[in-house]
Amino acid sequence: MTVLTASVVLLNTTRAYDKKYTYIIPDGLAGRICTGCRVLVPFGGGSTVKEGFVLEIKPVDAGSLRNDAKNIEYKPIKQVLEPYSLIKGDNIELLEWMKREYICTYSDVIKCMLPPGINVKTVKTVKLTDKEFKAFKKQDLNRIVENLNCVGGECEYDELRGMCEIKGFKGCIQKLFECGAVTVEECYQQKVNAKSVKGVSLARTREEIIEALENNAVKRIQHIRVLEILLDNELVSVADIQRFAGVTSSVLDTLSKYGYICYKTIELQRNPIKDREYEKTEHLTPTAEQAAALEKLMGQLDTGTFKESLIHGITGSGKTEVYLQLISHCFDMGKRAILLVPEISLTPQMVERFVSRFGKRVAVMHSRLSLGERFDQWRLINEGKVDVVVGARSAVFAPVTHLGLVIIDEEHEGSYKSEAMPRYNAKEVARKRCFINNALLVYGSATPSVDTYYRAKNGDIDLVEMKNRPNTSELPKVIMVDMRLELENGNKTPFSYLLQEELKNNAANGQQSILFLNRRGFSTFVICRNCGYTMKCPECNIALTFHAKSDRLICHYCGFTVKNPAQCPSCGSKHIRHFGVGTQKIEEEIRNRLPESSVIRMDIDTVGYKNAHEEILSRFKNENINIMVGTQMIAKGHDFLNVTLVGVLAADSMLNTGDFRANERTFQLLTQVAGRAGRGEKAGRVIVQTYNTDEYSILAACRQDFTGFYNQEILIRERLGYPPFNNIAVITFSGRKDRRVFETAKDIGPELSEDALPDFTVLGPSRCPIPKLAGKYRWRIVIKAGDREKLIERLTLVSDKVWKKIKDEDMSMSMDINPYNML
DNA sequence: AGCACGCCGACT
DNA sequence: GTCGGCGTGCTC
Numbered sequence: 001m002t003v004l005t006a007s008v009v010l011l012n013t014t015r016a017y018d019k020k021y022t023y024i025i026p027d028g029l030a031g032r033i034c035t036g037c038r039v040l041v042p043f044g045g046g047s048t049v050k051e052g053f054v055l056e057i058k059p060v061d062a063g064s065l066r067n068d069a070k071n072i073e074y075k076p077i078k079q080v081l082e083p084y085s086l087i088k089g090d091n092i093e094l095l096e097w098m099k100r101e102y103i104c105t106y107s108d109v110i111k112c113m114l115p116p117g118i119n120v121k122t123v124k125t126v127k128l129t130d131k132e133f134k135a136f137k138k139q140d141l142n143r144i145v146e147n148l149n150c151v152g153g154e155c156e157y158d159e160l161r162g163m164c165e166i167k168g169f170k171g172c173i174q175k176l177f178e179c180g181a182v183t184v185e186e187c188y189q190q191k192v193n194a195k196s197v198k199g200v201s202l203a204r205t206r207e208e209i210i211e212a213l214e215n216n217a218v219k220r221i222q223h224i225r226v227l228e229i230l231l232d233n234e235l236v237s238v239a240d241i242q243r244f245a246g247v248t249s250s251v252l253d254t255l256s257k258y259g260y261i262c263y264k265t266i267e268l269q270r271n272p273i274k275d276r277e278y279e280k281t282e283h284l285t286p287t288a289e290q291a292a293a294l295e296k297l298m299g300q301l302d303t304g305t306f307k308e309s310l311i312h313g314i315t316g317s318g319k320t321e322v323y324l325q326l327i328s329h330c331f332d333m334g335k336r337a338i339l340l341v342p343e344i345s346l347t348p349q350m351v352e353r354f355v356s357r358f359g360k361r362v363a364v365m366h367s368r369l370s371l372g373e374r375f376d377q378w379r380l381i382n383e384g385k386v387d388v389v390v391g392a393r394s395a396v397f398a399p400v401t402h403l404g405l406v407i408i409d410e411e412h413e414g415s416y417k418s419e420a421m422p423r424y425n426a427k428e429v430a431r432k433r434c435f436i437n438n439a440l441l442v443y444g445s446a447t448p449s450v451d452t453y454y455r456a457k458n459g460d461i462d463l464v465e466m467k468n469r470p471n472t473s474e475l476p477k478v479i480m481v482d483m484r485l486e487l488e489n490g491n492k493t494p495f496s497y498l499l500q501e502e503l504k505n506n507a508a509n510g511q512q513s514i515l516f517l518n519r520r521g522f523s524t525f526v527i528c529r530n531c532g533y534t535m536k537c538p539e540c541n542i543a544l545t546f547h548a549k550s551d552r553l554i555c556h557y558c559g560f561t562v563k564n565p566a567q568c569p570s571c572g573s574k575h576i577r578h579f580g581v582g583t584q585k586i587e588e589e590i591r592n593r594l595p596e597s598s599v600i601r602m603d604i605d606t607v608g609y610k611n612a613h614e615e616i617l618s619r620f621k622n623e624n625i626n627i628m629v630g631t632q633m634i635a636k637g638h639d640f641l642n643v644t645l646v647g648v649l650a651a652d653s654m655l656n657t658g659d660f661r662a663n664e665r666t667f668q669l670l671t672q673v674a675g676r677a678g679r680g681e682k683a684g685r686v687i688v689q690t691y692n693t694d695e696y697s698i699l700a701a702c703r704q705d706f707t708g709f710y711n712q713e714i715l716i717r718e719r720l721g722y723p724p725f726n727n728i729a730v731i732t733f734s735g736r737k738d739r740r741v742f743e744t745a746k747d748i749g750p751e752l753s754e755d756a757l758p759d760f761t762v763l764g765p766s767r768c769p770i771p772k773l774a775g776k777y778r779w780r781i782v783i784k785a786g787d788r789e790k791l792i793e794r795l796t797l798v799s800d801k802v803w804k805k806i807k808d809e810d811m812s813m814s815m816d817i818n819p820y821n822m823l
Numbered sequence: 824a825g826c827a828c829g830c831c832g833a834c835t
Numbered sequence: 836g837t838c839g840g841c842g843t844g845c846t847c
Binding site: 012013014016017043044045046048 | 828
């Protein structure tokens with residue numbers, strides 16, 4: 001005799017019991033169960049019902065169940081929620097990999113893989129079985145019964161508990177249950193379900209119905225009309241048939257009772273790709289450069305093995321068309337594709353482009369969809385009804401089978417890194433998925449990340465260059481302005497004389513301008529306005545952050561600290577101070593200085609509500625407003641044909657955010673912002689204002705010289721041991737007692753560095769850039785390590801050891817491996 | 824996370 | 836003697 005058993009992982013676990021558990025599959029459920037399906041299982045002493053997922057099914061000899069060395073009594077699975085896989089083949093392998101790689105639970109990973117709102121909620125109902133109860137000795141029990149009687153003898157468990165206000169409520173219910181006074185029923189509800197309507201169809205064959213009609217077995221005209229409609233249409237919704245046949249629901253009930261028709265559920269498709277019908281478009285004829293790129297990439301796709309490619313194509317070189325035709329080629333091979341884009345570029349125009357090319361073969365996944373819409377899109381993918389998924393970060397988990405291609409557009413974007421548990425990087429996950437599936441992974445960017453480009457230079461990734469714009473519009477002319485000279489000449493405004501002049505000219509000529517100011521963070525750095533000197537950490541070469549409270553400068557990597565200087569250590573000037581102006585201030589300044597120009601502002605404050613973003617952009621475009629002031633969100637997407645001037649107010653303000661990627665980000669952003677100018681026929685100009693005229697990232701951005709920037713940056717990364725030469729891990733501790741948090745962090749230090757390898761450096765603990773958040777103090781440790789595997793091993797070990805202590809003292813700890821944002 | 828089990832003090 | 840407090844450890 002063999003018994004079927006299932007290896008099950010549970011949802012909503014802590015690390016302590018995040019394991020595989022073996023359950024017996026009862027005979028009645030064997031037909032519905034499969035790997036990756038969702039089940040309800042009894043768990044723990046009280047056999048509370050938990051939601052779980054079947055990872056493996058295996059037959060076991062019945063005898064060996066009991067002879068098991070551990071002598072575990074296996075419990076049976078209680079219920080199979082859906083008779084199909086919610087986690088498809090390769091995602092099961094991915095699950096194991098992610099749990100290890102990101103030091104999280106199965107549960108954390110599963111939640112990434114499923115659409116939100118699918119999880120079951122347990123609803124317990126307490127019912128009074130006998131209203132003729134005798135009084136109980138214990139007053140609490142009587143109280144519960146009284147309360148139940150008041151509401152008609154039946155009540156939801158939680159509601160009842162609220163009504164009674166009894167300590168040990170659970171025990172009381174148990175006692176009442178034991179003496180037969182109440183029953184407790186459990187049912188499980190899901191937040192979202194497929195949207196469905198009730199429909200009817202014939203319950204007999206067409207021939208039988210036709211015969212019945214001809215023999216006058218059906219006499220009533222209402223019945224005949226209904227049956228005739230159903231002979232022409234297999235399945236019709238109840239609402240429709242009532243309308244077309246002009247009958248009421250009682251007619252349908254009668255027909256159903258006599259066995260002519262039966263009720264069925266029709267599952268509807270909510271469509272996020274609005275009801276608009278898009279006109280079908282064909283492939284554009286590729287330029288010579290696009291054709292060359294395509295040929296190379298298609299060749300790689302054809303090999304059917306795991307390969308990585310980077311398309312380094314300047315803005316406007318037509319990468320999207322390459323993506324579209326590559327995906328098309330992937331379809332021809334009978335395989336499917338995923339396209340990842342940054343959330344911000346998932347605009348209606350972007351979606352339209354895909355839908356008009358591929359029609360119903362496209363599914364879209366992003367956070368703007370409602371729960372129901374997301375569920376429907378996910379289900380379409382899971383059922384294999386679409387062939388390409390376009391989506392933001394989480395779309396990397398889309399349950400696509402026969403995956404042949406994953407494309408990551410704007411590969412350098414930080415939004416591919418998750419900042420919440422599990423802190424995964426969609427680029428790494430995509431790479432793993434492609435590896436499992438022998439698929440092609442394509443990265444695309446005008447300004448590739450240093451990490452990716454390094455791997456391309458090393459030959460790990462194939463490099464495809466696209467250097468021309470098909471519409472041959474010229475690259476904008478970039479002028480750098482030294483703000484130190486402006487100060488010397490008595491200009492204390494945030495606008496250089498040149499910029500003021502150009503803004504006036506542009507407005508007079510009816511052309512538009514964009515002023516760009518990066519978001520000023522909570523942390524401020526100190527710069528000398530006379531010589532441009534910035535205070536940096538001698539160890540880490542990172543800008544020191546000013547803390548007003550203590551009037552000190554602190555390094556957020558290693559904790560190095562000095563007193564805030566009154567004079568510039570380099571030139572002795574007293575014009576040294578923390579730096580920064582907000583967009584609001586800039587808007588005011590423009591109104592004062594250029595009163596004849598119209599201004600619109602776009603930043604976090606003004607794009608508060610849902611469509612404000614689109615609205616501001618379209619107002620700027622359509623009302624021909626002279627100047628738009630904004631933060632990085634204006635740097636992306638959207639072609640403004642009439643914008644001929646872009647002003648970057650403080651190119652170096654982002655250079656000193658206290659992050660080793662600051663130079664990379666400055667370069668990327670400046671390049672992108674500059675790309676906003678002169679997208680139309682008229683030539684564009686870019687004015688870059690800076691205090692650091694010799695900073696390589698700014699200089700290279702002005703020259704639009706990616707290679708020049710990269711060659712400098714990679715040297716610095718290597719010298720200081722930053723990625724891609726090392727892995728960085730940040731462990732953050734937080735809690736209400738400042739001292740305890742610090743001590744906990746400090747105690748972990750030795751554990752981390754114990755018999756450390758030569759390439760293992762532990763820095764800190766130091767205060768986090770946000771030292772106190774929501775009443776909790778925050779400290780962190782930064783680790784540099786060459787070997788990622790060993791780093792993960794060590795972190796896992798330490799976290800398992802420290803977890804209990806952390807929990808007992810009401811502190812929390814989080815780990816992030818290679819964070820994108822060090823702040 | 825729950826829940827049981829177990830060990831201790833304070834009460835009918 | 837029993838009830839209920841919480842510390843400890845396991846959950847297929």
